[in-house]
Amino acid sequence: MIYICTIIFAIIFIIFILNLVRKNKLDEKYSILWLFFSVIIIGVSIYPGILExxxxxxxxxxxxxxxLLFAIIILGAYIVxxxxxxxxxxxxxxxxxxEIALLKEEIMRKDNIKDEK
Amino acid sequence: MKTIIIIPAYNEQETIKKVVNNIYEQYNDVDVAVINDGSTDNTLNEAKCNKKVIIIDLPCNLGIGGAMQTGYLYAYRNNYEIAIQVDADGQHDISYIKQMRNIIEHGQSNMVIGSRFIENTGYKQTFARMLGIKINSMIIKVLTKRRIYDITSGFRAVDRDIIKCFAKDYPYDYPEPATNMQMIIKGKNIKEIPVKMYNRTAGVSSISPLKSVKYMLKVTLSLFLMKIKKDV
Structure with missing residues (x-):
């Protein structure tokens, strides 16, 4: 039962991530990692033997x-x-x-010189 | 030598005008730059009291390190040979600027720090802060074999060489202790002179007594990290 739940959750997650990319809210390069993990989770759920x-x-x-250990390590690395x-x-x-502050100063100075003329 | 006084100001409307006017009264051959660090009060307009003042107005609050560096960037790009940083709250007795400038002009030192602790000048500190400064001063001594008494002093004069260093790289947090240490490591010549500092008349210090312990611990950590940092 838990395996079916995990697969469903992973698929929903993939759709969620793809949708964010589609709406331009998430950069492709940041989505790759999450898609990769989702696929691994699905793989492990279908063939629990791998994990054993x-x-x-x-x-x-x-x-x-x-x-869980792998998940913690990877999430830690991702936070860094x-x-x-x-x-x-x-x-x-x-x-x-x-730079904006320095440019503002330069513009102000030039305006002052103009005013004096 | 072409000299600029850099005054970083964050919500110092009560004192900034007085500090600027004081400098112009005593010195007629220096430029004064006020760095308004995104103040929410009337600091900006108060600073415009004199037409000669160079106003550098940051669009948002960067904190003391980022504001100070803006001043050094300005000094570097406009070919100043001496830059002196002074607090906007009126704590620093600007009559010492002459002496600091003299030391740099004669090439006796790359940096001059106005120090409260070389001679007893009657400056009052909270105990925690005093202890923190002493401990961190000792840590610098152990790490670099050089003694600086007032590591947090914001009253400093630097030469062109250090202006260039600061324009390139200036720590955003705890800039004074960190840069003092940085410059010692770089082999710069640092001199401390005793100065009188006034207790604040208005506004609140950026370091409240409660926070000072936490602040000093962070400074300690940053000093150790500075030792292993790669030169950029």
Whole structure:
């Protein structure tokens, strides 16, 4: 039963992500990762044996625990990735703000010179 | 030498005019730039009190680091040889500018810091903040073998060399301790001179006593990180 639920959920998730891309709300490059994971989840749900095999390889007795571990690692890495993007954007915004302020000053100075003439 | 006084101002409508006029009364051969850091009060109009003032008006609040760097960018692009940063709240006694400028002009130092702690000048601090400054001063000493007493002083004069460094890279958080350390690592010559500072007359300090412990811990961390940071 849980496998069927997971598959349905993964398919809904894929549709949701594709729809965001279609509406131009999500960049293609950020959608790839999520689509990739959804496909993996569907794969594991259809063939639960895969997960059990890998679990044996890692000496994990409870296969879903392995799945959760992978999920946590990947989500953690993704958060770091997002923080990197935010940091970079922050720097760009500061730079743009500074340039705007300096341009405003330049325009004001030129206007003043004109006024004096 | 072509000198600019940089005054970053965030909601300092009560004091900014006085600070600017004070400078023009005492010095006639310096330019004054007020960086309005997205103030929500009347700071911008108060700063326009004198026609000579260079007004750099940031469209939104960047915080002290981003505002200060705008001043250094201006100084760098307009070929200033000395830049002096002064607080807009009137804490700094601007009569020391002459001495700071002299030291830079004679090439005795790349940076001059106006320090409250070299001599007892009667400046009152909360205990937590005082302790924090002492601890971080010690950390800089351990990491770089150089002693700076007033690491958070916002009263500093720098030469063209450092203007260039700051225009390129200036920390957005805790800029004073971080840049002091940065410049020591770069091998710049830093001199501290005792200055008198006034306790605030209006407005609120950007660091409230409660937050000062948290602030100092963050400064400590940033100093250690500075040590491992790659030169950009």
């Amino acid at each position: 095999q890998i679990s044996k390889l890692f000496d994990v007795y409870y296969p879903p625990a392995l799945l 990735h997002i923080i990197l993007i935010i940091t970079n954007q922050n720097k760009m915004i500061i730079k743009l703000t500074q």
